[in-house]
Amino acid sequence: MESDDLRNYLESFTRSDWQESPTDAGPVRFALIGLGWWTVDEAMPAIEDSTFCETTAVVSGSSGKAESVADEHESVEAGLTYEEFHDGVASDTYDAVYVCTPNARHLEFVETATSQGKAILCEKPMEATLERAEAVADACEDADAPAMIAYRMHTEPAVRRARELVRSGAIGDPVSVHGTMSQSIVDWGPDQWRLDSDLVGYGASVSDLGIYPINTSRFVLDRDPVAVQSTMDSTHEYFEDVPDEVAAFTVSYEGGIYAACTASQHSQLESFLRIVGTEGSITIEPAFHMESSLSVSVGEATVDIETPQVNQMEEEFDYFADCVLSGREPYADPQHGLVDMRTLEAIYDAAERGRTVSVDADR
């Protein structure tokens, strides 16, 4: 009986427990907006392997890029410039959009897509600033089609299982969290939108990377941030326009649980999340760079779980499409994303003011 339990647990570890639509439903046809490496190298192959999704349009600032990506992918019917997209060219070729432009350009594409009645999958952070993110949420609110902020950790099995363990009391009461996400973008040279405050928003590291431990802690703990503290610094010349080449920040979640976090865009590749409770701990490491492994300690016993790695982008797209097909609201709706935007604004504010800043709905 006990051995059956373990076998069943491992066998069902990576199940898509969110799926409601039959496997032959769909496809949901996507226009991918912004054709950087993330869209082309990560999103497009994931969509190709997915159950419910198909790429039928690609949209770029460069017409040459749009055309060449369209030519290289059989399913793509339209290669559009940003202007053509806004003008509604070939809008009957797609049902949904994936917005993966620099942060400060999310809003315009969300507004156009909602006016076309398309479903929205918008990358995180939602926009460059809280104010612009609120405009994103307003646009989605007025629309009929579902909208989701692209938190791929929500459909990562290691994270979902961690959430179940916390919920079931496996580690007692959660006490504290350590989380980090770091990488180096210095090898890519100075001309990157993540280093341009007009395009990235508040900063380079917390907005882009720190949001992973912030949001994944929220999801696993099922609690929202209430206050933050932070400190950040930029010394490398590439980072002169943004305050956070490296940052350390503490997020206080509801119920007095503290998450001690770091993030850096000029560091060894690094990612982990550890949730420590009164009776055990959960470690997800690696956590955020497209691979996630779960380890659980209860008392003096530790279990390391190695399962085949799902493609996080494929799961995310299929989850979103499943919501579209079944007519239900995605978990990470724009209001969910706004909580992170308030938290990000508070973190940058706290660093500048050198004090604890509360995260409240009135921010």
Add this chain to the structure above:
Amino acid sequence: MESDDLRNYLESFTRSDWQESPTDAGPVRFALIGLGWWTVDEAMPAIEDSTFCETTAVVSGSSGKAESVADEHESVEAGLTYEEFHDGVASDTYDAVYVCTPNARHLEFVETATSQGKAILCEKPMEATLERAEAVADACEDADAPAMIAYRMHTEPAVRRARELVRSGAIGDPVSVHGTMSQSIVDWGPDQWRLDSDLVGYGASVSDLGIYPINTSRFVLDRDPVAVQSTMDSTHEYFEDVPDEVAAFTVSYEGGIYAACTASQHSQLESFLRIVGTEGSITIEPAFHMESSLSVSVGEATVDIETPQVNQMEEEFDYFADCVLSGREPYADPQHGLVDMRTLEAIYDAAERGRTVSVDADR
């Protein structure tokens, strides 16, 4: 040649690279002051196994306890009450003292011992408050014999090797640190000096546990703290007299390196230290609960090093005795300890004020 390098590295990993005295030097005869479980169960067996040390006197608030511990240990010539110690009874039976009382009673024993010309090994934190710690430092300053604050991580091989790796540039420039030390003292009931603000000082968790990641980061990075942020909370009834049943704090070290730390006396047992640099990372886990293991990542290569665990108390006592025998100043002299006391005071101050607090020599 390369294989020889690895073999040599592993063979010399746990070497006592600090040792100057010949093995047959000594012994340094100790009076152990404060006979709690740490002294009896950890320090006494370690001294028995040590190269340079011997326990010749034991000192307790309870004469019964002093006598019974003296009776049970062959080397012990005198079992003294605190009063007898202060009166100089049997002071010719020991050369040095180990002060392991509640924090707020360190000063009186240091003062008596220095007036007797004895060498001092004083547990950390140095005292209950910065002001009293300064009095400890003053007493030691005026004395002839060496004084050391008992940081056992300084002679832990995993920590020394980590320090060498950072110094040699193996992980590039250090960027950030994650550190934690947690345990639960709730099972021991409400009557403990760590829960009594008169005896423990500023608080229960950061002073007693958080000092490990703080000081070990200092040692490994070879940099001192310059500023702190922190947040802390007590909700369990046992912790009503102290502010930090759980705490999260950030220590900014010289050179803009941030350490994100947590500590709790009401948590699953937990301890780790990770130093992330631009080109690699170093993890010590477990770190602080008498066992330490080192793992090093450089680029995509990772090395996990498992060596026989040294007895950290034995190494610490032998290092201190070696300093006494060779007439040199210990690394962790009282001025070293004062930096941590300033840091602790700043951390509790920062939590109360909700702002960044600098750690400077004028505190």
